[in-house]
Amino acid sequence: MRTGHSTALFLVTAALIAGCGGSGSLTPTFDKITVVVHGAGTGGGTVVAPDPAVPTNCTLPGPDCSDNFDDAGGGGVFSLDANPAPGSMFVGFTGCSSAPGLACTLAFSASSNDTIFNVTATFDLITPTGVNLLANSGFESAVTVGTQPVATGFWRGDSAYAVGTDQTIAPRTGAKMLRFQRTGLLPGAGFFSSQQWQLIDVSGLAANIDAGKVQVDASAWFNRVAGDAETDTRFDIRVLTYTGTPAGFPADYPTPIDATADIVYTTGDLWQQASLTNTLPAGTRYVAVEIYAFEDIFDDAADPEFDGHYADDLSLVLTLLP
Numbered sequence: 001m002r003t004g005h006s007t008a009l010f011l012v013t014a015a016l017i018a019g020c021g022g023s024g025s026l027t028p029t030f031d032k033i034t035v036v037v038h039g040a041g042t043g044g045g046t047v048v049a050p051d052p053a054v055p056t057n058c059t060l061p062g063p064d065c066s067d068n069f070d071d072a073g074g075g076g077v078f079s080l081d082a083n084p085a086p087g088s089m090f091v092g093f094t095g096c097s098s099a100p101g102l103a104c105t106l107a108f109s110a111s112s113n114d115t116i117f118n119v120t121a122t123f124d125l126i127t128p129t130g131v132n133l134l135a136n137s138g139f140e141s142a143v144t145v146g147t148q149p150v151a152t153g154f155w156r157g158d159s160a161y162a163v164g165t166d167q168t169i170a171p172r173t174g175a176k177m178l179r180f181q182r183t184g185l186l187p188g189a190g191f192f193s194s195q196q197w198q199l200i201d202v203s204g205l206a207a208n209i210d211a212g213k214v215q216v217d218a219s220a221w222f223n224r225v226a227g228d229a230e231t232d233t234r235f236d237i238r239v240l241t242y243t244g245t246p247a248g249f250p251a252d253y254p255t256p257i258d259a260t261a262d263i264v265y266t267t268g269d270l271w272q273q274a275s276l277t278n279t280l281p282a283g284t285r286y287v288a289v290e291i292y293a294f295e296d297i298f299d300d301a302a303d304p305e306f307d308g309h310y311a312d313d314l315s316l317v318l319t320l321l322p
Contacts, residue, residue: 032114034068043088043123075110091122126204139178148250157196167308177312180293199246215319219275225308226268234294241284
């Protein structure tokens with residue numbers, strides 16, 4: 001076949017020349033080399049052969065693609081190249097003689113037999129689907145007190161802290177949970193909610209988001225002490241979607257593309273869930289998950305402003321729709 005580009009042509013040409021003139025003619029015998037490319041993973045891309053004599057050009061995800069070419073029986077080496085689609089990353093090849101980087105090298109020996117190569121190319125989405133994307137989702141480590149975050153991967157917001165069992169309320173799972181302390185950074189009347197935010201960069205799914213193919217499911221569990229007639233009851237979870245990048249969140253916060261929320265009015269000493277489902281709107285490049293404890297009963301200026309209000313086991317999962 002080829003090492004480089006010319007081996008197969010040389011073998012075929014030599015065979016044809018040997019068969020010209022004289023007392024007889026020699027008909028060359030060709031081996032059929034078949035390449036079957038399978039796709040795997042959550043993402044997509046193309047697999048192509050840089051050698052024009054090899055007709056492989058596959059778009060994944062999609063059906064397996066099968067191509068073949070003829071070899072004069074001399075054996076050879078050829079390669080396939082992986083090109084991830086926007087929003088996807090290349091994970092690797094299997095079924096290759098060797099697979100350096102984005103390339104798959106395939107080698108076959110001189111023979112009089114047909115050869116079939118089964119190659120699998122795995123592409124994954126940069127922003128994965130089907131997994132919980134929230135860091136510290138159970139508040140097993142500390143949260144940051146401050147203004148709106150400008151980066152992904154942590155909770156930041158009004159005064160709150162991670163605690164173990166507190167005022168007879170035990171974490172729903174794990175050793176810790178979040179306790180909401182105040183409606184701002186300092187105690188005082190006039191504010192009505194204690195908020196925590198976490199940002200998720202979803203720009204790796206841009207093409208699918210803009211095609212209306214990315215669903216978001218978010219949930220949170222809330223609990224509070226039974227308290228008295230002035231004990232607040234309301235908790236919220238919201239998913240806010242934005243263009244741009246997480247660095248712009250403080251300025252972007254008041255004007256999301258879309259905001260989806262669920263509210264739960266708790267009965268006290270019982271873990272209750274708030275959850276929501278939505279399709280990310282076109283243009284979404286990052287998401288803010290926001291949780292609240294609300295002063296819906298009494299606006300308390302004393303510290304702590306909340307009698308004993310908790311959150312645990314948050315989740316945000318993206319699903320790629322058909």
